[in-house]
Amino acid sequence: MEVILAEYLGFCYGVKRAIHLARTNAAPGPANTLGPIIHNPQMVSRLADEGVGTVNSLDEIPDNGTVIIRSHGVGPQIYEEAKRRNLNVVDATCPHVKKAQMAAHSLFEDGLQVVIIGEKCHPEVRSIMEWSGEGAYVIESEAEADELPKIGKLGVVAQTTFSGAKFQKIVSRLLLKSDDIHIIRTICTATDQRQKAAIDLARQVDMMLVIGGKNSANTTRLAQLCSKETITHHIETATELRDEWFTNIKKIGITAGASTPDWIIKEVYQKCRTWHHC
Amino acid sequence: MEVILAEYLGFCYGVKRAIHLARTNAAPGPANTLGPIIHNPQMVSRLADEGVGTVNSLDEIPDNGTVIIRSHGVGPQIYEEAKRRNLNVVDATCPHVKKAQMAAHSLFEDGLQVVIIGEKCHPEVRSIMEWSGEGAYVIESEAEADELPKIGKLGVVAQTTFSGAKFQKIVSRLLLKSDDIHIIRTICTATDQRQKAAIDLARQVDMMLVIGGKNSANTTRLAQLCSKETITHHIETATELRDEWFTNIKKIGITAGASTPDWIIKEVYQKCRTWHHC
Numbered sequence: 001m002e003v004i005l006a007e008y009l010g011f012c013y014g015v016k017r018a019i020h021l022a023r024t025n026a027a028p029g030p031a032n033t034l035g036p037i038i039h040n041p042q043m044v045s046r047l048a049d050e051g052v053g054t055v056n057s058l059d060e061i062p063d064n065g066t067v068i069i070r071s072h073g074v075g076p077q078i079y080e081e082a083k084r085r086n087l088n089v090v091d092a093t094c095p096h097v098k099k100a101q102m103a104a105h106s107l108f109e110d111g112l113q114v115v116i117i118g119e120k121c122h123p124e125v126r127s128i129m130e131w132s133g134e135g136a137y138v139i140e141s142e143a144e145a146d147e148l149p150k151i152g153k154l155g156v157v158a159q160t161t162f163s164g165a166k167f168q169k170i171v172s173r174l175l176l177k178s179d180d181i182h183i184i185r186t187i188c189t190a191t192d193q194r195q196k197a198a199i200d201l202a203r204q205v206d207m208m209l210v211i212g213g214k215n216s217a218n219t220t221r222l223a224q225l226c227s228k229e230t231i232t233h234h235i236e237t238a239t240e241l242r243d244e245w246f247t248n249i250k251k252i253g254i255t256a257g258a259s260t261p262d263w264i265i266k267e268v269y270q271k272c273r274t275w276h277h278c
Numbered sequence: 279m280e281v282i283l284a285e286y287l288g289f290c291y292g293v294k295r296a297i298h299l300a301r302t303n304a305a306p307g308p309a310n311t312l313g314p315i316i317h318n319p320q321m322v323s324r325l326a327d328e329g330v331g332t333v334n335s336l337d338e339i340p341d342n343g344t345v346i347i348r349s350h351g352v353g354p355q356i357y358e359e360a361k362r363r364n365l366n367v368v369d370a371t372c373p374h375v376k377k378a379q380m381a382a383h384s385l386f387e388d389g390l391q392v393v394i395i396g397e398k399c400h401p402e403v404r405s406i407m408e409w410s411g412e413g414a415y416v417i418e419s420e421a422e423a424d425e426l427p428k429i430g431k432l433g434v435v436a437q438t439t440f441s442g443a444k445f446q447k448i449v450s451r452l453l454l455k456s457d458d459i460h461i462i463r464t465i466c467t468a469t470d471q472r473q474k475a476a477i478d479l480a481r482q483v484d485m486m487l488v489i490g491g492k493n494s495a496n497t498t499r500l501a502q503l504c505s506k507e508t509i510t511h512h513i514e515t516a517t518e519l520r521d522e523w524f525t526n527i528k529k530i531g532i533t534a535g536a537s538t539p540d541w542i543i544k545e546v547y548q549k550c551r552t553w554h555h556c
């Protein structure tokens with residue numbers, strides 16, 4: 001069976017980097033990430049086996065211990081507290097997220113009213129919020145933009161994983177709210193790249209397999225996009241593959257959500273390669 | 279006959295101010311505006327009678343003479359040359375235009391690539407261009423925005439009389455050209471106010487008279503908008519009024535383009551008030 005992997009799939013640059021930093025900085029002492037490093041229980045437990053645990057607050061880390069900041073980033077208070085407590089900080093904040101935090105911070109310092117376009121409860125958005133003096137508005141729809149008051153000087157940043165098309169629509173509503181707007185488009189290309197690569201591949205194959213949590217928003221979106229192009233199945237692991245799917249199929253494409261570890265992708269890949277339809 | 283004037287009509291704040299400054303600064307010596315003060319020959323010849331002439335270049339003004347900068351404004355070179363020549367400068371640049379010039383200038387000084395949304399050959403746009411180091415792009419359509427290259431840091435200003443709706447559409451295309459955009463919306467409310475006031479009035483009357491040059495873009499636009507609401511006639515002066523228009527008409531509304539002098543409006547108003555339809 002011919003099986004092709006999407007040009008971009010699975011972990012993005014920022015998540016790969018964070019996992020690498022966590023692994024290489026775990027030894028010798030115990031280390032902990034503040035919050036789970038990604039939304040994938042298998043990955044979290046693998047890291048735990050390697051000595052990288054998870055805590056929910058700095059209080060759980062012993063003095064002089066190591067805290068790993070995950071790719072989503074954190075607000076300035078955490079850095080201050082870690083310094084006060086003399087903790088060893090491994091900062092695995094994704095550089096793209098860092099850029100969004102610093103952009104929001106400098107807009108705030110320049111006296112602009114910051115608006116963050118993103119999901120209110122997303123940890124990355126919370127961190128950007130904390131870098132913009134806690135006075136930022138967070139909006140994720142055109143309707144929410146319309147509800148804002150008139151603003152003198154407005155500064156805009158985005159959650160890195162926000163949809164570019166939606167960002168554009170929301171910003172065009174913000175243009176009615178202020179005559180002086182500084183927009184820093186801090187959207188990272190990973191999500192777009194993954195979606196484009198998935199669509200490209202879906203057009204060339206007889207069947208697409210999209211691997212990732214059934215409750216993962218970005219995986220579900222990949223599956224939606226692929227299903228417009230070809231027969232598509234959304235699976236969490238290789239065990240879900242079913243013999244009848246392979247009838248009349250010659251070419252299979254594979255893509256995976258942003259929190260799907262490599263080894264799960266490889267398993268599906270191998271199983272498809274050697275599939276003997278009978 | 280009941281005749282109602284639109285709440286806003288004719289000369290805008292900036293033009294009224296420029297004419298006032300020209301008149302009060304003409305005496306004692308001869309004074310000249312650089313370019314015609316407005317696009318209305320009657321007004322220009324009235325001012326000439328009062329001692330305010332028109333020149334096309336500073337060379338035509340004698341040393342120690344007076345130059346009047348009209349509401350559209352001029353670039354920094356003119357101020358420098360006037361200073362060198364020791365001319366007396368009466369700066370009647372509209373404050374809204376000044377704001378656009380200074381906005382473009384400071385964006386340019388901050389190292390941003392300036393984009394001016396406006397008409398390339400409009401004298402105001404030329405002046406803003408000269409304040410932004412001559413390297414600005416001038417665009418007036420979404421298609422022209424799409425043709426721009428990718429830009430690192432982008433600064434946007436607008437011709438003061440540009441349409442707010444069109445500005446919004448063009449800016450939303452510019453969002454695809456740069457990840458760091460500072461937008462200063464230098465549109466003045468005069469045009470909008472005039473249009474809204476004209477529509478409001480058109481809805482209450484049996485006939486609208488729109489006074490202004492047949493080749494004036496803003497007057498033609500007013501006539502278009504009014505004609506959607508009620509019977510509308512576009513005239514240049516009171517002599518064009520025709521008896522048959524007044525059949526069955528009880529209430530007349532009047533508006534006028536931005537370059538229509540008060541006395542022409544008054545003439546039309548008086549003639550309508552005393553019209554006896556027979």
Ligand code: F3S
Pocket residue numbers: 012013014015071094095096097160161188189190191
């Ligand atoms: S974590 Fe990933 S999605 Fe982008 S912002 Fe960083 S590369």
Ligand code: F3S
Pocket residue numbers: 290291292293349350372373374375438439466467468469
């Ligand atoms: S000249 Fe008039 S149209 Fe506005 S920018 Fe000044 S008030």
